[in-house]
Amino acid sequence: MSLIHTLARLEAVQTGRAQALATVRHRHLAARPLVFVPLTTAGEAGAPLGALVGTERERPRLLVVPQPRDRDLRSAFLAELAEEVLPYVDSFADETEAAERSETDPETGKRVKVEVELSADAPQLIVPSRAGLEFVRLLGRSMRFRRTAEQDPDTAYPAPPRVPLLGRWLTHFGERARVPGSALLMAATELLSRHWATGQSSLEDQHLGALLAWIDPPEGDSGAEAALRAELARDAEGQLLCPPAGPATDPAFDNQLLGPAIERYDRARGALSAAEDGLAADRHLAELTTAEREIRALVESRTRPAWDAVWRALDLLHTLPEGERAAERWTRDRWSYTGHLDRVLAGEPPQPRIDDAVTAANKLSARETAQARLEAQEALDDPLVMAGRRLAGEAFAGEVTEVVMAYSESKRPSPRPLVTLRTDDRPHLGERVKVFRSLEGKPQSAEFTGYDEEGGVVLRLLDKMGRGKEPEPGSVPDKGARITWTVFEHAPRGGPSLPEPEETPWTHGGPPGDAAERPDPVTAEDVL
Template sequence: MSLLSTLARLEAIRSGHAEPLATVRHRHLSDSPMVLIPLATAAEDGAPLAVLLGTDRAEPRLHFVPQPLNRDGRAEFLAALADELLPYLESYAGTVELIEGSEKDPATGEKTPVTRELCADAPQLIVPNAGSVRHLALLGRATRFRRTAEEPAPGPYPAPARVPLLGRWLTHLTERAQVPGASLLLPMTGLLARHWATGQSLLEDQQLAAQLAWHSPPPGTTGAEQAELAETARDGRGQLLHPPAGPATDPRFDEKLLAPAITRHDAALAALRQARGRHAAAGAVAEDVAGDVAGGTVLGGEGARVREAEAAVRESVAELRRLLLGVLLPTWEDVWRGLDLLRGLPPGGHVGERWEGDRWSYTGHRDRLAAGEPPQPRVDDAVTAARKLAQREREQVRVEVQEALDDPLAMAERRLSGEAFSAVVVEVVPEYDTSGRSPKPRPLLVLRTADQPHADPGREVHRASAPTAQKAEVVAFDPAAGLVTLRVLTGMGRRKEPEPGSLPEPGQTVVFTLFELTPRQSAPLPEPADTPWTHGGPPSAARSSTSGVEEWA
């Protein structure tokens, strides 16, 4: 946690409400995001219990498993979830933009022009917290290898083709969520924590209701008091008035309400099976004594018992639906309330650029599915893992730089740590480098600053928000007088004199950073087939993408 974030949390404790950490919104928000709130069973990690989802705030849709330990019930739940979610994920695949580019021919080394498709937009999933992201990752891992009835050897319990397809999409989205700055799958608690500081810890912020309580406490109360109420207040039955934001459930809810309701459902199903068995036996008797009034009476009585048992099953399912909606709807409203808060902030200048990266990621996965590639492996090979790590490290640097350029509060954090400084131009002194065949402009900038940057002589600095990328070096720094002298090296054009507007004017406020504004590319990695044996060797058949087949126990 940075010093500025710590100060903002202390100020939130003093003021009693959340304090801003940003002046702009640093993540993309879709016009129609899919809000998805999962619930998992307490007995088995990753086992689904229910999902509430939808793109319309007023029309959430619930899917749940009446008996989470029943394999057939899980299969029906996953199929229903796939029917609900896949049309949304695939609806952005048809509208594309044509991007002109070039690629190098591996045989000749020459660049040839190519035209690529880029989806004009991409889906976006919003979940309550980071635990929900992990739960979706477990669902993706458990379903993307499932055998389908269309395969030559489907095996036991074949799944519909849409179930492993859903697993591949969930795996892609959850992996993309680990890339800093990506917005295809976003936890609401993380979004709010990036833009506002509360007076509680980051762990406590994972309770969405408690985190939101700091944003608008009623008059006469504080965010801390409202957060405590959101976490602990219970009704007359001992149930939380505001249940957790998923995927975990309240243990008291599991013990007092959910478990008895599931038990009643199991008993109703058992009674229905018995009634149907007796009805079938009565039907056989009636056939033997055709025309007998007693046989018809027995058959009619058993039929009435079947209808009563079916009604009991429907009632038990309806009871479970009411219980789960009571747990999920408060969190549903909280997620939409968080979206309202975030939409009140203007988007940052680099948000669109990062969203374009998400669109390329979505387009690439769409193309891999269309090409019939196998599902993502259970464990990445050495080169793939190294590439993912390098990409995430590179994107982390890029996001931090872009947020600092977009947001004065983010830049203030860098200024506080000595990685940047804001200054007023005192004087521009023309100077030239005459060591070459023709003199080159190397003007000096004398700046006055109240910051304390780590500006040692000879250190490279970069001008933020310059017309073109501009680099300078520190000539002298007098901390007591607050004067910094810089020699401008680049960003002035190719002429003998600096181009108009390329240098700041006296009296103008400028910001220089001691970090580069463009992250450096990592060293190239070998192809997976060329990986040395010391780093895992070439992928073998034993470690193919289907080696991690996992059937749901």
């Protein structure tokens, strides 16, 4: 946690209201996101109880599993979920734009530019909390290996037709959510916590109602009072007025309402199957319908507050202007969506349960690079974030007091002007350390050469001044200009490329063989 974040939390405690951590929104928000509020039975993470899902704020679709232990009812739930999610995902596939991508020429082995089709937009899933992200990943893992009756007529429990495809997409969204800065799948609590600091712990921030209470408390209440009421207030029946975003349920709800309702449903279903005449069957069918409606009402009563809270969170986030470089990260998400869509259309198999050594290392390297890039871009987009980096000694701002023209010592001298800045910051600078500033959206680098007699920082500009003997206009700062320099790179690059899987040494898994072609054993986590 940065010093700025710590100070903001302390101020939130003192003022009773959340404090801003950013002046811009650092994540892209789609014009038509798909909000997904799942609910599971307590103690059984893999047993869905219901969900609210949809793109329209006033018209969510309620999905319910009256008996979570019933495999057929769970399959029906997943089929209904696929009916809602997959058309939304597919709706972004048709509109494309031309884009260039670097690929390796198989003949020459060199990197060449290839023109491809890139989706003009991409789907975006929003869940209430971090636990919702984990549930999406769990759903994807449990569905993508299921076999349909068309794929395998002899399978014991065939999945509905589009369930495996939904599993592949949810797995992709879940994996993409682990990439820092990605916006394909996001949690409302994570978005709010990134832009506002509350006076409670990060664990308490996972309660969406309490988090919103700190950011936008009711008139006359402090954030702490409103958050406490959101966490603990109950109605006359002992039920939470603001159920947590889940997906697990509250024990009081399970014991007092849900458990008895499911028992009534089971009794009615058992009686219906044992009915000996049509009159009795009609009576028990009415009882079963009533019991099912009761469970649906209970599920909606637990998910609707979280549904409304997610949309309220999106409203708050829309009050912030989008950061300049958030669009670049969204373009990477569009590439990710387009790539997975191409793999699905090409008939490639689902994602493996366990990545091979090279794939795992590439993922880790890509995420580390994305994290460094995200931290740099957020600081460049947001002066409040940059202030935190300045306090940490990773950046400094100052006024130019002197510019002395100098040239490199080479056959063709190039301009290397010396710029002196007066700053009150204390950056971590050492001999020949490189620093960077943003010049027309591109990083210009300089080298630290030392301090002058008055303590000013002396920098030697190294690039972005043109190819002539004299620097291009605007490439050298004028005297009196105030500039922010960073010790960190603006566009961090990844490490060296890794070998192809077939060239992996045996010490790191060895070349794929027959063992790699055999599927992994099925575990309890793979089947809901």
